[in-house]
Amino acid sequence: MANILVVEDEMIIRNALRRLLERNEFTVTEAGSVDEACQNDLDQFDLIISDLRLPGAEGTEMITRAPNVPVLIMTSYASMRSAVDAMKLGAQDYIAKPFDHDDMVQTVKRILLHRQGAITTSSEGSSENPGTDGQLRLGQMVGQCAPMQLLYKQILKIAPTPVTVLIHGESGTGKELAARAIHDHSARAKAPMISVNCAAIPESLIESELFGHERGAFTGAVSARQGLVEAADGGSLFLDEIGELPMEAQARLLRVIQEREVRRVGTVHSRKVDVRLIAATHRNLKELVEAGQFREDLYYRLQVIELKIPPLRVRGDDILMIAEVLLHQYAEKMGLAEPTFSSAARKAIREYHWPGNVRELENAMQRALILSEGPEIEAAVLNIDQRAREHVMPTPIQNDSDPTLLAPEDPLESPSPEDASLEDYFVQFVLEHEENMSETELAQKLGISRKNLWERRQRLGIPRRKSSKG
Structure with missing residues (x-):
């Protein structure tokens, strides 16, 4: 029976994760911070699951404190940079909150099988292994928004x-x-x-x-x-x-x-x-x-x-992630120094409608790489900034009388760029399952409290459907 250390400062999430792991016959020890976790003998654990944002020291500190134990990083800040940084520091994998319970269990099992040297012979581990980048890619597909995770x-x-x-x-x-x-x-x-x-x-x-x-x-x-x-x-x-x-x-x-x-x-x-x-x-x-x-x-x-396959325009921060990946690939292929995006260029890429989807983005990255001067790519070089706001992003419709007015693919108004993919995940999960689950079941599956679920519904403009589950 594997011994797992969970390092999470939010009591509700920590307890929910402990119950989930114990139901799957794992032994669980809890800690609310890195310092509290280090009061244990870390080498006794087979896996450490740690939140990225913790009081005192960040969760990635567990990687250096326990060099012999694989570390799975959880974060609500589902961004390319935080994921890549965690992986570079030596994290075994990365998962965004709120996580799907089945995905968490499969990820834990895969890491443990890999630790035992059995991943190549275990169909359970290998069939669910999306690659070294975990949530970030599958094959040549890149993205971590909710529709891509589902795909x-x-x-x-x-x-x-x-x-x-x-x-x-x-x-x-x-x-x-x-x-x-x-x-x-x-x-x-x-x-x-x-x-x-x-x-x-x-x-x-x-x-x-x-x-x-x-x-x-x-x-x-x-x-x-x-x-x-x-x-x-x-x-x-x-x-x-x-x-x-x-x-x-x-x-x-x-x-x-x-x-x-x-x-x-x-x-x-x-x-x-x-x-x-x-x-x-x-x-x-x-x-x-x-x-x-x-x-x-x-x-x-x-x-x-x-x-x-979701169109690029509804994929939130995936757009910038894919742009960075393409820029890196073409810079290597052309033997050119890899520039970075200016803040204006990032804004233009994020807000543009991209009717040609990834193919159009590929062309824009090649053009920008060739025409840019200096270490930064400016918005004008992309040749899209003047059209970036042609597509006006609709705001969520708050109308309790007609919940169908809010389509699952409607972009969200309020989340910050770092939080967009997490909110996408929340919206899609709620809209998919609310007819068959009660509010309590939805909250449990998402790893949050029922009060938190209600607050997010209010903030995101997701009216509660009338269902037999209540």
């Missing part, structure tokens, strides 16, 4: 299964990165993932490209050719913009999904294939079905699992 959790849950996945998202949001993360965390990771943009292939060639052809199947087919579906055998096939697939090709694709076989153009013989299909679109496939432009049977075959 990471969904990907890690569905990746080991063989089910077909349909990814929704605006152009430039990173749908292919999500598909790559699914593939890389699956049992097919060592096999190829073939990516196809259905909108980029001429309609006359799409069937040949996907399913292959035999010699003489059509003019110009001078030899037999393997299609991309066959090339993905044993691995994954990612079909981007599947809404653009012609109807005849849709029928052939349906056969691949149903029968696990492919028939090349120009032959009646079929070949067995073992392919995991991941599709993506920015269009509403249901509307295409109703318009007769997409096969209904294929739609329901694709709809087994649906993932939604």
